[in-house]
Amino acid sequence: MRLSAEELASGRLSPDTLELAVQLIKVNGYVLFEEVLPRAQVEELYDNYVSILDPYVEQHREEILNPNNGFNDGTNHVRLYLPFVKPFCDEAVIANPFVTEIVDQILGEDCFMTYFATNTSMPGGKNKQPVHADTSSRYGDRHDGNLPIVNLVVNYPLVDVTEDNGPMEVWPGGTHLHPDSWYAPNAFSKPKLAEHMHHIKMLMPAGSILIRDDRVWHRGTPNRSDKHRPNIALIYSANGPRTGTIQIPHETYDQLSTKAQRLLRKELIGYPVGEPKH
Numbered sequence: 257m258r259l260s261a262e263e264l265a266s267g268r269l270s271p272d273t274l275e276l277a278v279q280l281i282k283v284n285g286y287v288l289f290e291e292v293l294p295r296a297q298v299e300e301l302y303d304n305y306v307s308i309l310d311p312y313v314e315q316h317r318e319e320i321l322n323p324n325n326g327f328n329d330g331t332n333h334v335r336l337y338l339p340f341v342k343p344f345c346d347e348a349v350i351a352n353p354f355v356t357e358i359v360d361q362i363l364g365e366d367c368f369m370t371y372f373a374t375n376t377s378m379p380g381g382k383n384k385q386p387v388h389a390d391t392s393s394r395y396g397d398r399h400d401g402n403l404p405i406v407n408l409v410v411n412y413p414l415v416d417v418t419e420d421n422g423p424m425e426v427w428p429g430g431t432h433l434h435p436d437s438w439y440a441p442n443a444f445s446k447p448k449l450a451e452h453m454h455h456i457k458m459l460m461p462a463g464s465i466l467i468r469d470d471r472v473w474h475r476g477t478p479n480r481s482d483k484h485r486p487n488i489a490l491i492y493s494a495n496g497p498r499t500g501t502i503q504i505p506h507e508t509y510d511q512l513s514t515k516a517q518r519l520l521r522k523e524l525i526g527y528p529v530g531e532p533k534h
C-alpha cells in the first residue's frame with residue numbers, strides 16, 4: 257500500500273492505516289508500504305553498503321558462497337551483519353515511526369530490536385534458495401498449538417526490486433499461522449509443499465518498508481541484473497530473555513532517540529562498533 261501525503265509529511269500513520277497494517281500482518285503475514293524513505297537517503301545507504309559488501313565478499317568468497325549451504329549454493333545470496341554506524345543506524349532505519357507504531361501494537365511497547373543486517377541477491381546467481389521460514393519453532397515437535405507473533409522482520413530494499421534482480425518470493429496468507437511444530441526440523445518439507453502453493457514475487461520500489469511475521473515462508477531468487485539487490489533486514493522481538501549481540505559504542509547510544517535507546521537497551525552498549533560479518 258502507499259502511505260498518504262499527510263502520513264508521509266507527519267511521520268504518523270492514520271488510525272485506519274495502522275489498524276489495516278496490523279490486521280494484514282496477522283492475516284496475510286506481511287504489509288508493504290511502498291517508497292517511504294527518500295531516494296537520496298536510499299542511494300546513500302546503497303553506496304555505503306556496497307563499499308562494505310564488495311571488499312568483504314572479495315575476502316570471504318569461499319566461505320560465503322559455500323556449496324554445502326543450500327542458502328548460498330549457486331544463489332549468490334549473502335547475509336551481512338551491519339556495523340552500527342551512520343548512515344545505517346539512522347533513526348529512519350532503526351526506529352522508523354511507521355514501523356515502531358506497528359511493532360509496538362503487535363509485540364508490545366517493551367519489545368526489542370534484536371537484529372541489524374542485510375540480505376543481498378548478488379548478480380550471477382543461478383539457483384533459488386529452498387523455501388523457508390526465518391524462525392525455528394519454540395517447542396520443537398512437542399507443541400501443536402499456534403503461538404502469537406514473536407518476531408517481526410523489517411526489510412528496506414536499497415534498489416527498485418524488479419522481476420530481473422532477484423525479488424524475494426513469498427507464500428502469503430497462512431504459512432505464518434501453522435502450529436509451532438511446523439517450524440521445527442521434523443516438519444513436512446516446505447519446499448515440497450510450496451511447489452504446489454500460491455506465491456508472489458515481492459516487487460517493490462527502493463525505500464519501501466516490508467514488515468513480515470518471521471514465520472512466513474519465502475526464498476531468495478537469482479539476480480539476473482548487473483547490480484546488487486540488497487535489503488536491509490532488522491528484527492524486532494517481543495520482550496523475553498535476551499542476550500544482546502549488536503555492538504554499540506556509548507557515544508552512539510547516547511545520541512539515539514529515547515525510542516531507539518529503549519529498543520536497543522539489551523544490546524552490547526559500550527562495545528566498539530562490530531566489524532561487518534556474514
Ligand SMILES: O=C(O)CCC(=O)C(=O)O
Pocket residue numbers: 327333334335375376377385422423424425474475476477487
Ligand atoms: O532478501 C531475500 O531475497 C531473502 C533472502 C533470504 O530469505 C535468506 O537469505 O534467508
